[in-house]
Amino acid sequence: MGAGHGHRLFFHGHSAVHRAPAHVKVLALVAFMLTVVATPRGWYPVFAGYLLVVLAVILLSRVPLLYVVRRMVIEVPFVVFAVLVPFIATGPRVEVLGLSVSESGLVAAWGLLAKGTLGVMASLTLAATTEPTDVLVGLRRLHVPDLVVQIMGFMIRYLDVVTADLGRMMVSMRSRGMDPRSPRSWPTLARTLGALFIRSYERGERVHLAMLSRGYTGRLP
Numbered sequence: 578m579g580a581g582h583g584h585r586l587f588f589h590g591h592s593a594v595h596r597a598p599a600h601v602k603v604l605a606l607v608a609f610m611l612t613v614v615a616t617p618r619g620w621y622p623v624f625a626g627y628l629l630v631v632l633a634v635i636l637l638s639r640v641p642l643l644y645v646v647r648r649m650v651i652e653v654p655f656v657v658f659a660v661l662v663p664f665i666a667t668g669p670r671v672e673v674l675g676l677s678v679s680e681s682g683l684v685a686a687w688g689l690l691a692k693g694t695l696g697v698m699a700s701l702t703l704a705a706t707t708e709p710t711d712v713l714v715g716l717r718r719l720h721v722p723d724l725v726v727q728i729m730g731f732m733i734r735y736l737d738v739v740t741a742d743l744g745r746m747m748v749s750m751r752s753r754g755m756d757p758r759s760p761r762s763w764p765t766l767a768r769t770l771g772a773l774f775i776r777s778y779e780r781g782e783r784v785h786l787a788m789l790s791r792g793y794t795g796r797l798p
Contacts, residue, residue: 585737586648586704594638594706599715606703613695618688624695631698640705645698652697659686659693709733723796731784739777746773 594602609630616623635642663673666682673683703712713733716726746769747757755762 586701587708588638588640588644588705590639590706592637592639592706594634594702597706598718599707599711600718601715602703602707603712603715603719606699609699610696613692616692618684618691624691627695631695631702635698635702638702638706640702645701645705648701649694649697652693655693656690659689662686662689731781735777735780738780739773742776743773 609627613624613627616627632642635645663678663682663686664676666679666685668679668681670677671680671683672678707715713726713730716729717723750757750762750765750769755765757766
């Protein structure tokens with residue numbers, strides 16, 4: 578339902594969370610994240626309370642929980658890093674499932690996972706209940722520098738264009754018998770990503786020149 582409306586992360590709805598002003602939701606997200614980050618890692622019941630708050634907001638927004646969980650795949654690199662921390666950290670060792678791990682590393686991994694997961698869930702909830710254009714309007718109301726808002730606006734606008742370019746490159750690689758997931762194809766994939774960066778940079782230069790030729794002076798009308 579939400580995939581075909583607005584941005585791919587947005588879930589179309591009419592809940593109270595959807596109707597809330599974007600700048601209020603952005604402020605709430607920032608305040609929530611600062612509170613989570615400032616919470617000591619050993620306050621386990623407090624983190625459980627934070628999770629209940631996020632789940633309550635998701636339920637209030639009527640966004641399917643599975644819709645948010647599926648998009649949490651972006652957290653996978655952080656999860657992998659957190660899993661490795663207990664094995665590479667120094668200090669006293671403890672036995673966990675027959676494996677010797679660092680006690681301090683285990684605590685650090687827990688803190689990274691807990692705070693990172695809460696942050697990703699809260700951010701995805703904001704994205705699922707707020708159109709990107711509304712977020713930009715909210716940032717302007719919060720007096721974020723106009724140039725920063727413009728950069729974010731162009732990023733949102735051209736993200737799908739760059740993603741489509743990458744998709745066509747992947748199709749071209751597979752049609753030539755290459756598997757991008759295979760380590761043997763990683764050098765070719767690296768060159769492909771480099772070409773994509775250059776193409777995106779050149780597109781940005783053309784867009785900027787087109788804007789200047791139409792009277793752009795640093796502020797959008």
